[in-house]
Amino acid sequence: MSTKNLLIVSPIKDAQRAQFAATGVNLVELDDLNHRVAPSAINIMYGWKAAIGEQLLAAPQSQLEWVHAISAGVDSLPLATFAQRGIKLTNAAGIHAQAISQSVLASILYFVRRLDIASHNQQKQHWAHHDDQTPHVIDDFKYVIFGTGHIGQQIARLLKSFGGYTIGVNTTGHPAEYFDDTISIQSLDSRVWQADVVVNVMPLTDTTHHFFNHELFDQFAHLFLFVNVGRGPVVDSTSVIDGINSGLIQHAALDVFETEPLPADSPFWHLPNTLITPHNTGVITHFKKAQAALFLPNLKQYLTDGTFKTNQVDLTKGY
Amino acid sequence: MSTKNLLIVSPIKDAQRAQFAATGVNLVELDDLNHRVAPSAINIMYGWKAAIGEQLLAAPQSQLEWVHAISAGVDSLPLATFAQRGIKLTNAAGIHAQAISQSVLASILYFVRRLDIASHNQQKQHWAHHDDQTPHVIDDFKYVIFGTGHIGQQIARLLKSFGGYTIGVNTTGHPAEYFDDTISIQSLDSRVWQADVVVNVMPLTDTTHHFFNHELFDQFAHLFLFVNVGRGPVVDSTSVIDGINSGLIQHAALDVFETEPLPADSPFWHLPNTLITPHNTGVITHFKKAQAALFLPNLKQYLTDGTFKTNQVDLTKGY
Structure with missing residues (x-):
């Protein structure tokens, strides 16, 4: 040769x-x-x-x-x-699974344990022990992860170590390690719509472009948190912005966007209850x-x- | 009877x-x-x-x-x-072990994955993908947990699921579940001083009052993060304030204080690189x-x- x-x-x-x-x-x-x-x-x-x-x-x-x-x-x-x-x-x-999965857990714990509120109160020098914002624990919630490859599996593994119940969504609903249940993306049902936390780690393909849109988000019953660490264009930006503003989506943690770098005048910067990272969750040392x-x-x-x-x-x- | x-x-x-x-x-x-x-x-x-x-x-x-x-x-x-x-x-x-250990992981991941910096940049609408602040991963660091009871063990268990190396400090150095190593509080050595992350969950007793003080913090080589979810008076407040201000302690996550509620004029409110929660990490629903x-x-x-x-x-x- x-x-x-x-x-x-x-x-x-x-x-x-x-x-x-x-x-x-x-x-x-x-x-x-x-x-x-x-x-x-x-x-x-x-x-x-x-x-x-x-x-x-x-x-x-x-x-x-x-x-x-x-x-x-x-x-x-x-x-x-x-x-x-x-x-x-x-x-x-x-190669990025470890770093990204740790960032996803960081974002989930940030909102579940109410560090967002603590951080906000800290800026106002406000000690708020006795309000109605008791922190949740991971196992209060149901987690649906779109994408059951390396990254999705690591996220599910970590969530399970905290006692979380994890559902994976993939092309055919085939079983995947660390998931309690899996569902085909072709036949989503109430197991998905009852999710409290949704994480997107799907690749960008013709099928997944703008998969997360107004119509999809409308079907969730009580979406506490939406996390996107997959690809920006898998999500129709306006659907997240509208969802957060209307309260349909209570919190969001976004690492990827349809336009990157995020322009200075992007409405994402000022979106309430939203944590923005600069497409760096997969960066490793x-x-x-x-x-x-x-x-x-x-x-x-x-x-x-x-x-x-x-x-x-x-x-x-x-x- | x-x-x-x-x-x-x-x-x-x-x-x-x-x-x-x-x-x-x-x-x-x-x-x-x-x-x-x-x-x-x-x-x-x-x-x-x-x-x-x-x-x-x-x-x-x-x-x-x-x-x-x-x-x-x-x-x-x-x-x-x-x-x-x-x-x-x-x-x-x-009873509080699950909630507190989840908050400790939330705080550790917040600083390790650089959500503190992301959050700061978000407020300035600054997209900072290419700076020198690459997020760490949990297993970059060594963890020393003072207190190996229920709460300490749950913290160690979760850290290990992320790949973290955990050392526990207790009264005699007796082994404790989920810890890679344990050391007696009477004979601390370089295994402790090389810690990147220190978590205090010790009870307040005559022995532990102001255990964390200037003299103790001075012995750490590169303390990335100090977490206190134990009792406020176990820590001499001024030693943390001075440590953060001098850079000896790079970050702090504090849930308990010598004076609670934290007074409006407390220097803790404005301490840089510090996350304050209002003694609520143990609150459960x-x-x-x-x-x-x-x-x-x-x-x-x-x-x-x-x-x-x-x-x-x-x-x-x-x-």
């Missing part, structure tokens, strides 16, 4: 560079592209940047065969082109190391037999 | 009143005291109020033999008098029901053989 050219698009450290090189691939740095190595000669992309990717795809007789995306969501990549040309795609699903640790076993196996150990994306499903 | 008179000091509901009465005790309401029943005739107090308790203790030939306190901490009760007169004391240790469920088995056993199933306080230790 000829030596494969691996283009390093996403930054890595020397330790990881050495690990990659030890597999026998030829590492190509971005600076070397078009100079020492022709775009058509690249076999593997570690990381995706649209301008570079398009250049490789446009090269006559391109040998691009595998792209590794360093994100879980791959909705911004040209999946149809990949499918048509037989280019394989792996993603980083799972040792990202390069974790990313390389996910990629390396795939690289070794791919060089051996052309298959992947983990994280290959189904190009028709989009995740 | 003659019928015991049980004085209902803490409010209960009719359902609980019926359960208590079914054991064969004679229930005495506060309104009946001094009218239908003499203070000297009361055998058992359900709940403690100082004025009423003192009246019973002062009654000639008082028959008071058992007091059930509806709190975990009993530092405000006349323990020496109880010991001297052979009056038994039970408390409600454990179905308190009367939970309290009675704890008391009832003790009442049944006590009427049978004069002993308790659970929660008898050691009057010399104070917990």
